Amino acid sequence: MKTDVFISGGGIGGLTLALKLVQRGVDVVLAERMTKTPPTYKGELLQPKSMQIFDGLGLYDHIVSRSxxxxxxxxxxxxxxxxxxxxxxxxxxxxxxxxxxAYMIHHEELKKTILQEASEYTNFHYLSGTVCKGFTDQTVQLQRGKERFEVEAFYYFGAEGRSSVTRKAMGIEIKETRYNHHFLTVSFPRPENFTEGQIISTYNRFLGLFPLPHNQVRTVYLIPEGEYRELKEKPISHFHKLYTDLAPAMDGYVQSLNDWKKIQLMIPVMFHAPSYVKNNKAIIGDAAHAVHPMAGEGMNMAIQDADILGELAADMLESGNTAPEHLTWYEKVRYKRAEHVLQLSHLAALAYSxxxxxxxxxxxxxxxxxxxxxxxxxxxxxxxxxxxxxxxxxxxxxxxxxxxxxxxxxxxxxxxxxxxxxxxxxxxxxxxxxx
Ligand SMILES: Cc1cc2nc3c(=O)[nH]c(=O)nc-3n(C[C@H](O)[C@H](O)[C@H](O)COP(=O)(O)OP(=O)(O)OC[C@H]3O[C@@H](n4cnc5c(N)ncnc54)[C@H](O)[C@@H]3O)c2cc1C
Incomplete structure (x- = not known):
């Protein structure tokens, strides 16, 4: 199988990149290892720049109506x-x-919206349940069930999130920063009139409340590192009280959670890969940088990477300037911007740590x-x-x-x-x- 661009990973970053490219007439193969909607919570806050990018992709009104x-x-x-x-x-x-x-939208709903839009194009080939296993000199090696096959492309873009096969194949090492705290995160029903974001803190506690559509609220509660196991042993009413102490408006709503199983542990990490491009490969989103979730930027950084790399690769292919060295324009534009956001989020995290x-x-x-x-x-x-x-x-x-x-x-x-x-x-x- 031959294509112009191969994308490994169909998260928000990979899908946005694919949509951008297929709209410009570029032939794209995207491999996503999952077949079902994952149960985990991920980024849900769209910052203004992401809305501008989705406007350019024709999705602004659709997203606003669902956020x-x-x-x-x-x-x-x-x-x-x-x-x-x-x-x-x-x-x-x-x-x-x-x-x-800013707009709060369910992560999986946003992914579905982008995938549906990209699937309108015959030059988009979405391989669900297909794992990127590695690369040879000329091809990417894929596996779907027991079947193994290869795809040959001009460019290979890794959008697989934090554990990136493409980053590994590029020989790029990362150094992670860990924090002294973790988060509990969960969504549940909210009062109808609770429609703006709220961050509530004391000198030693932190609760973030971000309203979602359909009268839901996504919440994050800071706990000291390592406290999760001990907390889970307590009755669920203990969790309710942690919330109602700080946010009395959630009384009568947080109690709809009756099991710790619904509450996800989120472990913040920060890293920034030393480079994003090597020969005809590039990485975007969480494959390139992981940001502390305090400022709600992770998903937005993936979207912004996708916008720049997508525009660049489409211009290169359209103009015949296909030499891989031109891909470094992507790194020139994005690296400093990403570093700035990583530092902002890191400082915000320290302010509450x-x-x-x-x-x-x-x-x-x-x-x-x-x-x-x-x-x-x-x-x-x-x-x-x-x-x-x-x-x-x-x-x-x-x-x-x-x-x-x-x-x-x-x-x-x-x-x-x-x-x-x-x-x-x-x-x-x-x-x-x-x-
Ligand atoms: C558990 C968790 C919770 C988070 N919570 C928040 C939050 O509350 N707020 C916030 O702003 N950000 C949050 N983030 C960060 C935010 O969700 C990410 O920054 C954003 O999703 C990055 O998008 P991405 O497309 O780069 O990667 P991802 O969303 O990780 O997508 C990567 C995709 O690649 C697929 N994949 C991986 N390996 C392969 C392979 N070898 N072959 C094929 N497919 C592959 C995966 O199945 C996945 O679909 C969270 C991240 C995680 C992991």
Missing amino acids: QEINVLDMLELSSSLTVRDQSFMDYNVLPGKYNA FPFKPVSYLRTRTFERMEEDPILHFKQMLNISGLGIWREGMRDRFIQGGIMPVRAKSLPTDRKELKYFTREDDYPWKVEGFE
């Missing part, structure tokens, strides 16, 4: 007696333009200052949105630390929009050429 729109993340810091001590907001509406909200009152005090002060200072607020939302990067400078740090006063004046829309990535930033080879 819960999130405009505001409400950050509550509780005292030891569990009353609200401080409250601040992170508001997506400070971002000008169409993409000024240490159960000490001074850390809680510093955290609240930083969030308050961010809400009060319109430029800091815009920077924060821009950086998590994926629409652009604006790093914090010395003045920002002094404002956060209370050494300098907050700025009263906001930036006008046109100055904010100057901070967005342009088409030339996203796809620089279109301007600079392949020579």
Whole structure:
């Protein structure tokens, strides 16, 4: 079997890449080892840049109609007696333009939507239940049941998640960072009027609540590393109380969980592969980088990788500039952006990792200052949105630390929009050429 592009792994990253390529007329074979919907929870929050990308792929309205729109993340810091001590907001509406909200959608529903759209194209060949086993010089080796076969392609893209066969074949080693905490994660019904994201913390506890469509809420609760086994021995009412202590609005809803089995343990890790491209192979998404889930970025990074690599490979094939060295444009665009998000998420994780009152005090002060200072607020939302990067400078740090006063004046829309990535930033080879 011969094709233009072979993709290993049909998660969000692999599917988005496939859709992007087939829409441009590229012949794609995608192998996905699973045949059924996996029971695990994965990323569900779509950041504004991902919505812009899906708009370009013709899926924006469809996704909006199946999601819960999130405009505001409400950050509550509780005292030891569990009353609200401080409250601040992170508001997506400070971002000008169409993409000024996040959207919560069931992970598997999003995958189904992208797969259905890609399957409309006769140049898309989806091999379900097919495992990528490895590579020879010229081909990829696949296995479906007992059958073994090979596919030959111009390019091979690995989108298999954290344990990537393609990354291994490229000889790329990764170094994982582990954290001192894990998360319990589960979805359950929510009150109808609970429609914005909420992060509730005390100096030693953390609960994130993110409303899903169909009156569901996805939740993450931080536990110290290694505590899961001991917790599971307790009656499920213990779990209910952990939630209702911090979020009384969940009383009467969290109790719909009657078994620990439904609650998944999530172990955060961080790594960044030293490179994404080697010869005619490239890796995207979790194969290339794993991010701490605190800032809800993992799935978005996979989508953003897919957008850049898909546009690049389609341009290379269309223009006849097929030399694999041009694939490094993908790494040039994505590497620094991914590193920035990895660091942001890592810092956010650290802000909640240490159960000490001074850390809680510093955290609240930083969030308050961010809400009060319109430029800091815009920077924060821009950086998590994926629409652009604006790093914090010395003045920002002094404002956060209370050494300098907050700025009263906001930036006008046109100055904010100057901070967005342009088409030339996203796809620089279109301007600079392949020579
Ligand atoms: C358990 C878990 C929980 C998570 N929770 C959150 C969260 O709450 N919030 C958040 O923002 N992010 C979360 N993430 C991260 C987020 O889901 C990922 O960043 C995102 O799914 C990455 O997409 P991907 O396409 O790169 O990889 P994946 O979604 O991992 O998809 C990889 C696909 O490749 C397939 N595959 C693997 N190996 C092979 C092979 N050899 N041959 C063929 N197919 C193969 C797999 O079956 C899978 O379908 C979580 C990740 C995990 C693993």
